[in-house]
Amino acid sequence: MTDLAPAWGSLPEGLPLFDLWIEGTPRPGGSKRAITPRRGDGSLIFRDGAKVKNGRVYGTPIVNVIDQAGEHGKGWRKAIEAAAFQIYRGGPFDGPLAVLFDFHLARPVSTHYLKRKGGDVLRADAPTWPAVAPDTLKLTRAAEDALTGTLWTDDARIVVQLNRKQYAEADMPTGLRVAVWKMPEPDPQQMSLGLEARDDTAG
Numbered sequence: 774m775t776d777l778a779p780a781w782g783s784l785p786e787g788l789p790l791f792d793l794w795i796e797g798t799p800r801p802g803g804s805k806r807a808i809t810p811r812r813g814d815g816s817l818i819f820r821d822g823a824k825v826k827n828g829r830v831y832g833t834p835i836v837n838v839i840d841q842a843g844e845h846g847k848g849w850r851k852a853i854e855a856a857a858f859q860i861y862r863g864g865p866f867d868g869p870l871a872v873l874f875d876f877h878l879a880r881p882v883s884t885h886y887l888k889r890k891g892g893d894v895l896r897a898d899a900p901t902w903p904a905v906a907p908d909t910l911k912l913t914r915a916a917e918d919a920l921t922g923t924l925w926t927d928d929a930r931i932v933v934q935l936n937r938k939q940y941a942e943a944d945m946p947t948g949l950r951v952a953v954w955k956m957p958e959p960d961p962q963q964m965s966l967g968l969e970a971r972d973d974t975a976g
Contacts, residue, residue, distance in 0.1 A: 784873060784935060784952075785955075785957055787954075789942075790862060790866075791861060791924060791952065791953045791955075792940070792951075793950070793951050793952075794856070794948060795852055795950075796947070796948040797947065797948050798845075798849070798879070798947055799849065799878060799907075799912050799915075799948070800845055800850075800915055801908065801911035801914070801915055802850075802915035802917075802968040820908075850916075850918060850919035851919070853920060853951075854920065857919075857923045858923060860880070865921075865924055865925050866925050866926070866953075866955070868926070868930065869956035870925055870931050870932065870955060870956060871936075871955075871956055872952070872954070873953075874916055874935070874936045874950075874952050875938075875939070875951075875952075876912050876936075876937065876938040876948075876949050877938075877940070877945070877946070877949070878903050878939070878940055878941060879936055879941060880899065880940050884909060885899040901940075902940070909936045909937070910936065912936075913934075917931070
């Protein structure tokens, strides 16, 4: 895999700490919906019952959380977590990180290809980029959640992030590339020079 840091500009230079490939169909992270089951009369159902004091009901109502990503989404997150665990089994990083999420999606065969005797041929007017659902941010959300606790303690540790979705090249698998860098500390000398240059300009 090529090093994308120089081309993208915002990522730290040099090789990443981790550079992993997860083959499969990228799935978006689904929203989570809380459902509170109720009795036939509309009243809440409480864990271990409920207590009534001074006309008020006290207790912990039962809440069921439904992951709307479904079973396919759960399977994709497990695949990401398993791939990370294969290359790294240390503790998750707790410092500032830069992360690249590069999604490779399948082209729709019915609209992007022409049927030929020798095989399907990509249409000349087929779009270059997948500017369609699923959203890039929703795809990224699923990957962030899957890697939390494995590569980083919390996705809030990601201070520089580049997300991209593209169509997989012909005869190449679909999947996700994740590259992770530790953010370097700024060079005090360069910071000092920058401040001096700013003072000179202001003067």
